[in-house]
Amino acid sequence: MDLPETMQAIDPAQPGGPEVLVAVERPVPRPGPGEVLVRVAAAGVNRPDVAQRRGFYPPPPGAPSIPGLEIAGEVVAVGEGVGPEALGQQVCALIAGGGYAEYAAAPWGQCLPVPPALSMIEAGAMPETLFTVWTNLFERAYATEGDTVLVHGGTSGIGTTAIALGRLFGLTVIVTAGSDEKCARAREIGAAAAINYKTEDFVARVQEITGGKGVAAVLDMVGGDYVPRNLQCLADDGRHVSIAVQGGLTATIPLVDVMRRRLTLTGSTLRPRDAAFKALVADELHRAVWPHVAAGRLRPVIDQVYPLGEAAAAHARMEAGDHVGKIVLEVVR
Template sequence: MTDLPATMTAITIPTPGGPEALVPGTRPVPQPGKGEILVKVAAAGINRPDVVQRRGLYPPPPGASDIPGLEIAGTVVALGEGASRYAIGDQVCALVTGGGYAQYCPTPEVTALPVPLGLSLQEAAAIPETFFTVWSNVFDRARLQPGESLLVHGGTGGIGTTAIMLGKAFGAKVFTTAGSPEKCEACRSLGADLAIDYKTQDFVAEVKAATGGKGVDVILDVVGGTYIQRNFEAAATDGRIAQIAFQDGSKAQVDFMRLMLKRLTHTGATLRSRPVADKAAIARALEEKVWPLLAQGALRPLMDRIFPFTDAAGAHARMETSAHMGKIVLEVA
């Protein structure tokens, strides 16, 4: 264990609210528990759950830090009891349940992965939350197969850009929705076969036209609300819909007849509160199947903007404009 300071700077939320609610504060440097490693954070990714937590609408799960931040990259500086995979000085990126917006953050070593060859620490910090989420929902739960079609809603966000790249990398035909011609072009540049401007086009009609009336095999939805019924219309027979967020609300009036007639599967999941063992299994699958593609340069996270640690409020304001394309990251050190 290296010599560590007693205190650190962390981004806190004294009172829930807008981006200005994120305030730098002083906290004790955490100690790694059993099976954990302590990471000196170089960069932390920004995700929509952080925004919802800042507003006071998404409390951390029991035992998690109240400091926001679900993904980090940095250098291992201490090992907890039983932690043996990594050595002091190793560079890792990790999925965490909170505490990422800080100079030091502990993580179970089983949800930490080596920084992929050729990626900066800022790029590595942009990977865990979105890659874990997309892999577990699109490939594990929705069982996307090579040769099938995938519709990704919100194609230029962190989840969307990751889903487009992973879908193409594993042999799917990828359709996506985005909110402007520029965003649609960005989706196509990532490999999307069809990008639909949801402000001027009906994604159900466009998907049906592109598939000869069949519909799509898998839909990854972050919108919810009125999209729930429309997803049922856009899905193919035996289609699978993976629900991971509700930007348009979690309540809707839905006619479930399509669910029966098309033999659809509508599944949903959150990641943050899942057991460590579940996240560890996702980490192993990513390391086996996706990490080689990152190391080869076949995949690379799309970076929108890197903000200094002290401007977490600016990073959140950027995300809330929805103007970003790709990942927003805080540079901590």
């Protein structure tokens, strides 16, 4: 396949509001060793993209300045060490940047096949949240069948993915959300219970829902003063996993409580992890989760789809906070 020299991409020169996200021309990337070049059909929009646009989350060394951490499309070129059988395959991939473009390079080890059960839009909305929820809720928090867990931001991309995965793997998922409408949607998607954090005390409600036992794990993207309240929601030997700090970078917690109840506090960020780690996660997802995807039992909740050139509108929707599920950019050719 003859590749063009240039492509349309969203690559703002300066940080700022959504209006900096305008289409520009950029060179088509060339896949490096162990990489493939994907002709992008769809790219998911995620909170880290918003932080990057605002200047708070620079790409890791070597990553493109073009935002976008997940894509779906067709492999059109391969780098050194990747066999020619990859060409023509429909894949979705977790990448360190470069998704908001017509073409993007992706490590072959971070690619997953797109089965017929998934549309390209759905496939482009899955990798970032799947990798995040799998590594944090199932690996770091050791959530297993029969556990009850609390997930904040229940109608976000992370929240809806946690609900869906939790249902497949036998978890009881309690979520928080910011309106009665969002709580109703979370229950429709499969949450066992949904708490409106603006009108209810989520600590008291969790105790009520669990009959005073508490939850085995909390998946938290708020941080700040939520952390000590989250600890009150945990059962003995409970695990608290931080994946973002939208509500504050620091927290004050009662250490005696951590000791007395044998609580575990952990957390992670995915983007800076090396390709070897992400390839391991991709292998685990392929084994444990992909049979459900192929069978049509797991698909993302899609909020809204925008053409690539309307990335500014996609970011404005995410920042407004009214979305339920994933916002996706579609490359319309």
